[in-house]
Amino acid sequence: MKRTKRKLGSYQMANNWKIHPNSKISRIKNPIVRFGALCVRNMIASCRQLKSYLRFKKFYRRLVEAETKKAIELAIYYIHATRVEGDIVEFGSHGVTAKIIATQLRLHKSKRWIHLFDSFQGYPDSDSMWQPGGAFSKKNPKQMHRRTKCILGSESAQIYPGWFSSTLCTIADNIKFAMVLMDCNIYESNYEVLDYLFQQDLLSDRAIILFADWWADPGLSSQKAWSETTEKHSIDYTPAGSYSWGSQKFIIR
Numbered sequence: 001m002k003r004t005k006r007k008l009g010s011y012q013m014a015n016n017w018k019i020h021p022n023s024k025i026s027r028i029k030n031p032i033v034r035f036g037a038l039c040v041r042n043m044i045a046s047c048r049q050l051k052s053y054l055r056f057k058k059f060y061r062r063l064v065e066a067e068t069k070k071a072i073e074l075a076i077y078y079i080h081a082t083r084v085e086g087d088i089v090e091f092g093s094h095g096v097t098a099k100i101i102a103t104q105l106r107l108h109k110s111k112r113w114i115h116l117f118d119s120f121q122g123y124p125d126s127d128s129m130w131q132p133g134g135a136f137s138k139k140n141p142k143q144m145h146r147r148t149k150c151i152l153g154s155e156s157a158q159i160y161p162g163w164f165s166s167t168l169c170t171i172a173d174n175i176k177f178a179m180v181l182m183d184c185n186i187y188e189s190n191y192e193v194l195d196y197l198f199q200q201d202l203l204s205d206r207a208i209i210l211f212a213d214w215w216a217d218p219g220l221s222s223q224k225a226w227s228e229t230t231e232k233h234s235i236d237y238t239p240a241g242s243y244s245w246g247s248q249k250f251i252i253r
């Protein structure tokens, strides 16, 4: 209880230049020293605010990571338990979810391959809220391949660096996917991928598709691309539940 009070106090104190009549600061006579004391008080309060903000962010990051991990693990369990044929593919791949997939495949002693698609230059130019380039432009595909290979303990990972428009057509003829992880945020990217997968008939019966950002952007880009492409190609599917705070799964029928 005491802790909560102190925390709330710190929120009120940051950027507070009022002097309480009975406070220690009110007893300082020299106006310059008093101003200095107020600055120090505000600085301490701001540090406390920042600390609690970072704690709050860390809490939610962990919560989201745990939910995503669980959803991916269950999806991989699903394709193994129900013997859905094919490999696993991720569109928008920066290593975090790829590591979870690789670890699970290793645990299942699976022979399935992981296919990881990303520009490694961040987002393309688009009308969305996502800026071209951005934080996701810093990864190195070779490094990611090495790490994934190391977790898998085999060569069964393939990285496709470049824009989807030039890498989708390099998928080998004999490949089918049992699980698809969509995490590319942008409508054009989502549409391009889904349209290609359906057009080339790359999904196995009962394949599972996970959309990481189903509710995550104001334009609902994944939802729009999914409804348009499934209608265009007359795809029969069933919703398989939501996960995390804004993600959704589907199973192809």
Ligand SMILES: C[S@@+](CC[C@H](N)C(=O)[O-])C[C@H]1O[C@@H](n2cnc3c(N)ncnc32)[C@H](O)[C@@H]1O
Pocket (backbone or CB within 6 Å): 091, 092, 093, 094, 095, 096, 097, 098, 117, 118, 119, 120, 121, 122, 123, 124, 136, 137, 162, 163, 164, 165, 183, 184, 185, 186, 188, 189
């Ligand atoms: C949210 S991040 C993916 C994070 C990843 N799933 C992880 O957990 O590490 C989205 C990624 O989509 C990629 N991307 C979006 N549109 C793309 C496109 N048209 N071609 C290639 N990459 C694209 C961006 O480069 C970015 O790395």
